[in-house]
Amino acid sequence: MKNDRSARRGRQEPTTPPTYDHAAVAAILERWQDVPGNLLPILHDVQEALGFVPPDSVNQLARALNRSRAEVHGVITFYHDFRQQPGGRHTLKVCQAESCQAMGSRRLTADLEGELNCKLGETTGDGAVTLDAVYCLGMCACSPAVMLDDEVIGRATPGEVLARLADAEKEAES
Numbered sequence: 271m272k273n274d275r276s277a278r279r280g281r282q283e284p285t286t287p288p289t290y291d292h293a294a295v296a297a298i299l300e301r302w303q304d305v306p307g308n309l310l311p312i313l314h315d316v317q318e319a320l321g322f323v324p325p326d327s328v329n330q331l332a333r334a335l336n337r338s339r340a341e342v343h344g345v346i347t348f349y350h351d352f353r354q355q356p357g358g359r360h361t362l363k364v365c366q367a368e369s370c371q372a373m374g375s376r377r378l379t380a381d382l383e384g385e386l387n388c389k390l391g392e393t394t395g396d397g398a399v400t401l402d403a404v405y406c407l408g409m410c411a412c413s414p415a416v417m418l419d420d421e422v423i424g425r426a427t428p429g430e431v432l433a434r435l436a437d438a439e440k441e442a443e444s
């Protein structure tokens with residue numbers, strides 16, 4: 271809606287089309303309308319539907335939820351799970367919490383970063399995998415643990431993780 275000042279000047283509202291699926295976000299907002307504490311589930315649903323939470327969607331979310339953009343942005347950046355850019359075809363999360371660290375997750379992370387040629391929080395150049403940190407997968411007895419897409423791998427080694435990733439890529443191609 272135009273504010274009074276822009277209406278007086280006859281100025282047009284910006285008509286730049288959204289760079290994301292505006293309708294998909296609107297449908298998610300409608301689904302969670304009137305549910306208390308709905309911001310987190312909405313963000314999860316947006317990420318599941320679009321693969322990430324587009325920075326351009328923050329305005330739409332804030333307006334619909336009657337929150338400030340800073341507040342919505344703050345929640346998105348606070349939680350590691352929310353991605354602000356499209357991810358790779360696969361997601362590989364390497365546990366960085368205490369038990370896994372004690373069992374070598376730092377070394378595992380460094381080896382995977384070297385093999386995949388990308389750092390935590392980045393996606394490989396071929397778009398195959400996004401490497402992320404996670405803080406406890408509930409598999410402390412089998413540390414170090416990683417999660418490849420929906421599958422948790424305990425007592426993970428770089429070789430096994432890379433082999434599973436190659437399998438996942440083959441499966442996706444077939």
Ligand code: FES
Nearest residue numbers: 365367370407409
């Ligand atoms: S600390 Fe890594 S799975 Fe619990």
